Amino acid sequence: MTPTQLRAFACVVRLGSVKAAAQELHVSEAAVSMHVAQLRKEFDDVLFKRTSSGLAFTPGGLRLASRAVEILGLQDRTLLEVSQAGHGKRVLRVAASNLFAEHAAPGLIDLFASRADDLQVELSVRAAARLPSLLASRAVDVAIGPASSSPVPSLALKPFLNYEVVAVVRRDHPLAGAPVTAERVRRLAWCLGPSAAEAEGVVPAMLHRIGVPEKQQQIFQSDAAALEETRGSDGVALAVKFSVAGDLAAERLVVLSGPGLRAQDSWVAMALPEHAQTPAASELLRFITTPRATQAMVRGAGVNLGRFRPAVYVTLWS
Template identity: 65%
Template structure:
């Protein structure tokens, strides 16, 4: 069983056909079929059959599918670690939800990375729904953000920060002078200015929108939560914001809080990692993230921009 054979099988699993797998791997369909045939012969299992509805996997094929992703991820990780060992450096790959990545991750990672001269940190943004898969496939070492709806028993979860989400408008918005609590009907009729976390199904932002039954036609989703807040300051609509990130804006009168059902909303962020086999740097971050220094770094407001990162930290945005 070779890595090339496993990559061919994993591509078939991921894409649902030999043709699509061949295109993805930039090889011929015959090459993919040959690799699959070798696996079938070595394992004594057909792995999958073609049906009118697509590909149907055997029980053995399903088991290999989960193992293949894990084995390939471990191989990539090993190659990386061996390469780094020669240069005396370590790499910690961190996945984060969009809300955490924008507001809390910069300060946390900047402080954490500054504690070790031999550590590089790579931050990538993902939906919390993918946290479990990314960790089990060893595509990342640790994940930060809201708790996924379901968590694999092979993962450990450590809550580390409670936060509050509030609804705000600019000083010239018609609702800015509203002192009484708004009704759900009044809120759902507003134009909602939202960051990318609104596009997901897990997290406090989609939860609030669901509870208020805000239709998609009333939602405007921006590339960042900061951009949504800037529009709110101009009186263009209602925005959802982390209370610790807008303290100064509220004090300066640039934003005004609204009261209503489901508002303010309270949530919690957690750190997820493999229960066994996580790299030492991941264990270090899990211990560090609950410390007072780490909490203060995350609560500094909107954090620091990507341009303020130390050179050892790399940011990758995944769509």
Template identity: 60%
Template structure:
């Protein structure tokens, strides 16, 4: 089994036909067919057959498709790491949800890299549902976001930072005068950041609990943009308590009181079990230190020369 064979097979799976795979790889159809035939002979499995609706994969063919992605990702990672090692540098790729990326990641990266002159950090934004696939394909080294629905074999999960999600509004908002009810909140206009998209995390959980209809939800490109809009629109917004502490203390925002105005959240780090001893395992341990907590809550950000954002924003798809 060769890398060329796996790459050809993965392309067939991804594009749905030998012809499309050949075009994507810049090969002839006969070359792609030859690679697939070699895999069939070596594995003793037909892998797939053609049907009127496209390709029909055997159970073994589906398993190979998954493994091919993992192996190709591992090869790309190895090539990158060998190249960087030759240059005396390391690269840590973090995938995180939008809420953590915007509010806590800059401080964390600053604290973690301040004593590591040979380390660059690449940060990409993803939905929590994508984390397992990204880790197994080696597209990222560490995933940070809300708790996973259930334990996953081969993946280490560690909760490291709990936070309170509170509901805020501009001073003078009608709902700020007295304790609110779930009914009055459901009728309000909610100004939201990208964290509201999807099913995982504290923001979607609060929206479900209150029963906010989609017609009353307005989503902005960032949490900061949603909070800024509070000063121009009579809306309410969920916010992480430590992120708005100064605005609340200065009276620029007010915290709503009453039913369904808070939600408890927690961030979890996840990495592959066999990555022990790696930079991702080192960061996973660092997440539990008091220095990391202070940095995430109060961090000022990392210098641009140390931070290489690779923002693959899939939140709007």
């Protein structure tokens, strides 16, 4: 049993076909089939069969799939840790949902990374629904997303910050200053950040409850860009309230009042069970609930990603 064989089998399990696995691994279908055949011979188990509706796995095949992900993740982690140790550096890989990444992550990670000279933090922006699988495969050390997402019992969960999302418009908007009905706001142009396109989270849930038609939704590359459009148009935006506190205080924006136009949620940090966590991941889970961390996360609209310390790396994912 070799890592190459396990990687091929894990790809077949995840993607549901030998052809798709070959494409992802940039090898031939024959090569993937050969690796699977070698595993079948070694374990004396067919592992899976092809059916009209896809692949059907044996109990042994499912167990091997789970173990393959763990073994490959441990191998990758070991290579990374040995490399880090050789250079006197530690790396903490954090994945976060769009809302947290834009509005709270910059202050938190800037402060956390500054506490240790040997620590580098890599932040990637991922869909909330993918966070548990990224942890399970050890692609990241800590994942942060909305508490309203489906809980995963096998993970360590640390709720840490409540927040409110509100509908905002420019101060001289025709609907500003009085309660409005859902029917009226549905006809507005909605200027939205990338979290509106996700399957889970408070923003898509609000849009669903209000019944905003897709044709009225304009998705911008960030909440900041959506708010900028809102300040100069008759559109409406959904904003994390603490991130627009300055605009509300200066009356550049006002909160719309009406059914479904505000909602509350909280963020939760997720990691593998305590015995499987890296020291840096355990440290972040402890730090994230402290008053200093809370202050860093809610100190305004957040720090621009370009102003991160050099020890912090940001990767954006579609």
